[in-house]
Amino acid sequence: MxxxxxxxxxxxxxGTAYGANVAQGANARQSSTWKKMYTADQAVDGNTGKVFFQDTCTHTNCKDKNPHWTVCLGEKHTINSVTIHNPDKAHGRLKNIKIEVFETDPSKPGAVAQPCATIGSTPVAAGIAVTVTCPINTRGQYIRISKTVTSWHNYKCDALLLCEVDVDGTPYADCPKGFQRNQxxxxxxxxxxxxxxxxxxxxxxxxxxxxxxxxxxxxxxxxxxxxxxxxxxxxxxx
Structure with a gap:
C-alpha cells in the first residue's frame, strides 16, 4: 500500500512565541513631537502605565494637521492585533483613528496600506487599553496609527497621544520549495x-x-x- x-x-x-508583543523596543517615529519631550519611542518601551505625567507616553504637536505614529518591526510579520494604551489625560483625543500595516516604509512612494482597524468618532475612555483585531493574513513590518480628522472645537489640542502600543504578531517567512503555506x-x-x-x-x-x-x-x-x-x-x- x-x-x-x-x-x-x-x-x-x-525565541519569539506566538502572540508575543513584537513592537517592544522596535524603531518608532512620529509626525511631530510636542515640546520635544514626548518622543515616538516611548510607546514601545514596555511601560504600559497610563498616567501621562508619570509614565512614558508620546504626544504630537498640537498644530500637526496629520498626526501619525509608525513602528518598524524590522522584518515581515503576520499582525494579529494592536493594543493602544490610552493615557489618563487623553481628554477624548483617541478617536477618528486608523491603523494600517505596510510591507515597505509608508513614508516612501509606492507603499501600499493594508487596513487593520479603525476607531470611530466616539472617543476611547481615558486611562484604559483598547485592542483591535486585524483581518486574517494582514502582513507587513510597519504599523502606522494616524488620526483621520483633527479638530480644535471641543478642546485646544487635538494631538495623537499614546502611552504604549502592543503589536501581537508572528514572524513571517517564505516556505521552503515544495511546501504550501496556510497562515x-x-x-x-x-x-x-x-x-x-x-x-x-x-x-x-x-x-x-x-x-x-x-x-x-x-x-x-x-x-x-x-x-x-x-x-x-x-x-x-x-
Missing part, C-alpha cells in the same frame, strides 16, 4: 512510499518538520481542500 503523508513546518523565529505554517503533501506512521514521521523530522496534527477547523479545511484536489489512492493523516 502506498501511504500519503502530510508534513508540517511551522515558521517561527527562535503561518508550511505544509508538504508527500506521496513517497513509506511503511508506517513512524517512517513517515522520521522522514518529516529529517526536514526539520513533523507530521501534521490538525488542531483547528481552518487547518482541517485547508488540508481537505488540497487532498480533494488530488487523486491519491490512500491518504495517511495522523
Amino acid at each position: 502506498k501511504l500519503f503523508w502530510v508534513t508540517l513546518l511551522i515558521i517561527v523565529a527562535v 503561518d505554517s508550511c505544509y508538504l503533501f508527500a506521496d513517497d512510499s513509506v511503511e508506517s506512521w513512524f517512517e513517515a514521521r522520521i522522514a518529516c523530522q529529517t526536514m526539520g518538520a513533523d507530521l501534521v496534527v490538525i488542531d483547528s477547523q481552518s487547518e482541517n479545511d485547508f488540508i481537505r481542500s488540497v487532498l480533494d484536489a488530488g487523486d491519491q489512492n490512500c491518504k495517511y493523516i495522523p
Whole structure:
C-alpha cells in the first residue's frame, strides 16, 4: 500500500512565541513631537502605565494637521492585533483613528496600506487599553496609527497621544520549495512510499518538520481542500 503523508513546518523565529508583543523596543517615529519631550519611542518601551505625567507616553504637536505614529518591526510579520494604551489625560483625543500595516516604509512612494482597524468618532475612555483585531493574513513590518480628522472645537489640542502600543504578531517567512503555506505554517503533501506512521514521521523530522496534527477547523479545511484536489489512492493523516 502506498501511504500519503502530510508534513508540517511551522515558521517561527527562535525565541519569539506566538502572540508575543513584537513592537517592544522596535524603531518608532512620529509626525511631530510636542515640546520635544514626548518622543515616538516611548510607546514601545514596555511601560504600559497610563498616567501621562508619570509614565512614558508620546504626544504630537498640537498644530500637526496629520498626526501619525509608525513602528518598524524590522522584518515581515503576520499582525494579529494592536493594543493602544490610552493615557489618563487623553481628554477624548483617541478617536477618528486608523491603523494600517505596510510591507515597505509608508513614508516612501509606492507603499501600499493594508487596513487593520479603525476607531470611530466616539472617543476611547481615558486611562484604559483598547485592542483591535486585524483581518486574517494582514502582513507587513510597519504599523502606522494616524488620526483621520483633527479638530480644535471641543478642546485646544487635538494631538495623537499614546502611552504604549502592543503589536501581537508572528514572524513571517517564505516556505521552503515544495511546501504550501496556510497562515503561518508550511505544509508538504508527500506521496513517497513509506511503511508506517513512524517512517513517515522520521522522514518529516529529517526536514526539520513533523507530521501534521490538525488542531483547528481552518487547518482541517485547508488540508481537505488540497487532498480533494488530488487523486491519491490512500491518504495517511495522523
